[in-house]
Amino acid sequence: MNTSSTYNVVIFLNSTFYTNSLDQIIEPLISNQSAIVYLFNIHNQEKLDLTHWEKKNNNIKVEEITSQFVPPTLTEETLVIDALFGFELQHPLSGGFAAVARLINSSKSTVVSIGAPSGLFPEDNTTNNLNHIIKANYTILTEEPPLACYFDENQPFLGQWNILPINPKKEEDLVPFTSEEEVIDIIKPRRRFSHKGTYGHGLLVAGSLGMAGACSMAASASLKSGIGLLTIHTPLCNRAIHQVSTPEAMVDCDTNEICFSQLLDTTGYKAVAVGPGLGLAEESATALQHLILQCDELGTPLIIDADGLNILANYPHLYRNIKGAILTPHPVEIERLIGKCNNSYIRLNRAIEFAKKFEVFIILKDAYSFVICPDGSYQLNPTGNEGMATGGSGDVLTGILLALRAQGYSQEECIKLGTYIHGKAGDLAALEVGKIGMTAQDIIKYLPKAWKELSETALKYNGFNLFSNSTN
Ligand SMILES: NC(=O)C1=CN([C@@H]2O[C@H](COP(=O)(O)OP(=O)(O)OC[C@H]3O[C@@H](n4cnc5c(N)ncnc54)[C@H](O)[C@@H]3O)[C@@H](O)[C@H]2O)[C@@H](O)CC1
Numbered sequence: 001m002n003t004s005s006t007y008n009v010v011i012f013l014n015s016t017f018y019t020n021s022l023d024q025i026i027e028p029l030i031s032n033q034s035a036i037v038y039l040f041n042i043h044n045q046e047k048l049d050l051t052h053w054e055k056k057n058n059n060i061k062v063e064e065i066t067s068q069f070v071p072p073t074l075t076e077e078t079l080v081i082d083a084l085f086g087f088e089l090q091h092p093l094s095g096g097f098a099a100v101a102r103l104i105n106s107s108k109s110t111v112v113s114i115g116a117p118s119g120l121f122p123e124d125n126t127t128n129n130l131n132h133i134i135k136a137n138y139t140i141l142t143e144e145p146p147l148a149c150y151f152d153e154n155q156p157f158l159g160q161w162n163i164l165p166i167n168p169k170k171e172e173d174l175v176p177f178t179s180e181e182e183v184i185d186i187i188k189p190r191r192r193f194s195h196k197g198t199y200g201h202g203l204l205v206a207g208s209l210g211m212a213g214a215c216s217m218a219a220s221a222s223l224k225s226g227i228g229l230l231t232i233h234t235p236l237c238n239r240a241i242h243q244v245s246t247p248e249a250m251v252d253c254d255t256n257e258i259c260f261s262q263l264l265d266t267t268g269y270k271a272v273a274v275g276p277g278l279g280l281a282e283e284s285a286t287a288l289q290h291l292i293l294q295c296d297e298l299g300t301p302l303i304i305d306a307d308g309l310n311i312l313a314n315y316p317h318l319y320r321n322i323k324g325a326i327l328t329p330h331p332v333e334i335e336r337l338i339g340k341c342n343n344s345y346i347r348l349n350r351a352i353e354f355a356k357k358f359e360v361f362i363i364l365k366d367a368y369s370f371v372i373c374p375d376g377s378y379q380l381n382p383t384g385n386e387g388m389a390t391g392g393s394g395d396v397l398t399g400i401l402l403a404l405r406a407q408g409y410s411q412e413e414c415i416k417l418g419t420y421i422h423g424k425a426g427d428l429a430a431l432e433v434g435k436i437g438m439t440a441q442d443i444i445k446y447l448p449k450a451w452k453e454l455s456e457t458a459l460k461y462n463g464f465n466l467f468s469n470s471t472n
């Protein structure tokens with residue numbers, strides 16, 4: 001038995017949280033180590049029997065905490081195991097447990113949380129005391145991750161997390177993700193007897209002086225996502241750039257040299273996307289208002305991104321005219337529409353309320369993007385990676401969505417399939433060139449491969465004959 005007051009492993013264990021199934025996680029961590037278990041018996045039950053740990057490791061001490069608690073020494077070398085509450089709490093940690101959280105968080109020890117970092121709530125942490133949540137370096141989730149795991153601000157508590165689902169959840173309790181099965185059901189084969197008119201004519205209203213790139217990338221992504229015809233409407237200064245960068249697209253130049261200013265007629269277009277690199281000029285705000293009203297009047301499918309959203313946020317009376325549109329905000333852009341939010345949970349819920357109120361479809365873009373429908377339902381997108389955290393990635397998504405809407409996919413199909421393929425192209429790019437060096441143009445480069453792989457999966461599992469040369 002170790003007689004010193006420092007141990008290699010310090011375990012904070014709550015007897016009500018413990019089950020035998022945790023042994024498979026904890027035992028390998030304490031094997032051959034000098035360890036102390038601080039056993040909290042909160043409901044004054046009979047003391048938890050840990051003799052099976054003691055039999056396997058005679059260097060382990062179990063100390064039951066009743067009232068007084070003398071804090072252990074936690075050094076850089078100590079491994080702390082937090083097995084206190086998992087996701088079971090509905091109130092912030094308080095009293096002695098809050099002190100334990102503070103002790104652990106102020107140490108330099110490596111912390112492994114089991115179930116969850118104690119103190120973190122599974123969904124809404126708005127009322128939580130963030131200073132009283134254990135900050136783990138690693139979390140071993142014992143059930144499928146709840147919503148909180150997909151929010152940026154909770155990552156410092158979770159550290160690197162992995163799942164060992166020893167308590168699998170019921171299907172209906174899982175966070176909803178778009179599945180590959182779902183998207184291969186959506187994807188439609190290209191018809192042997194078809195022509196460019198079959199796949200729709202899209203209008204991309206994008207770019208301004210210095211932001212031709214955003215427009216170029218959206219245009220290229222559209223062209224690599226099956227659109228039949230593409231017209232770019234962009235200020236005069238960018239004409240040559242687009243004629244060279246995307247020769248497949250037609251360029252309709254604005255009368256203004258540097259920004260979008262013209263009142264457009266959208267007749268004949270199957271879909272319109274507006275926003276990437278548009279800028280915030282006054283003329284553009286006037287022209288955008290007209291465009292929104294045009295699309296509303298003619299029923300032209302509309303996608304609004306980037307500066308399109310930033311301008312829209314200044315004209316809330318137009319929210320009534322975007323019914324059926326797809327909006328693709330990142331967190332900062334959505335807050336211009338729904339107001340400042342203190343955390344991701346509030347942001348998600350307000351975005352859902354916005355989608356319901358104005359009957360719009362929203363892709364709330366982030367490391368895990370949420371696709372939200374006007375009925376309030378949402379799904380998380382499973383594809384994508386941190387290599388996509390680079391300027392222009394969102395412009396690529398807008399181009400993909402324009403192509404899909406122009407081809408006749410419904411808004412719901414479009415947001416699920418579009419977000420999925422965008423992330424998949426990013427994943428293929430990362431696989432080939434790595435996450436550090438990849439750029440938004442690499443996402444575009446790998447779009448054809450992503451479409452090909454998804455189409456082949458659809459062919460294999462759904463039997464649709466994408467590549468048939470048959471004359472039927
Ligand atoms: N090559 C180009 O021409 C490019 C043009 N772009 C255009 O530049 C204009 C301005 O867009 P920006 O998005 O840069 O400006 P915004 O002012 O809308 O947003 C920028 C801020 O949002 C933050 N942000 C973005 N994603 C976030 C996330 N997931 N979580 C937390 N914070 C996040 C960033 O850190 C930054 O502070 C748009 O029209 C856009 O299309 C960009 O797309 C970049 C490339």
Ligand SMILES: Nc1ncnc2c1ncn2[C@@H]1O[C@H](COP(=O)(O)OP(=O)(O)O)[C@@H](O)[C@H]1O
Binds near residue numbers: 329330386390395
């Ligand atoms: N860490 C990440 N993991 C997965 N996807 C990401 C990550 N970072 C960014 N993305 C994706 O890249 C895109 C970024 O869009 P956005 O912020 O609008 O960029 P931009 O305006 O530069 O085009 C979004 O689709 C987002 O989901």
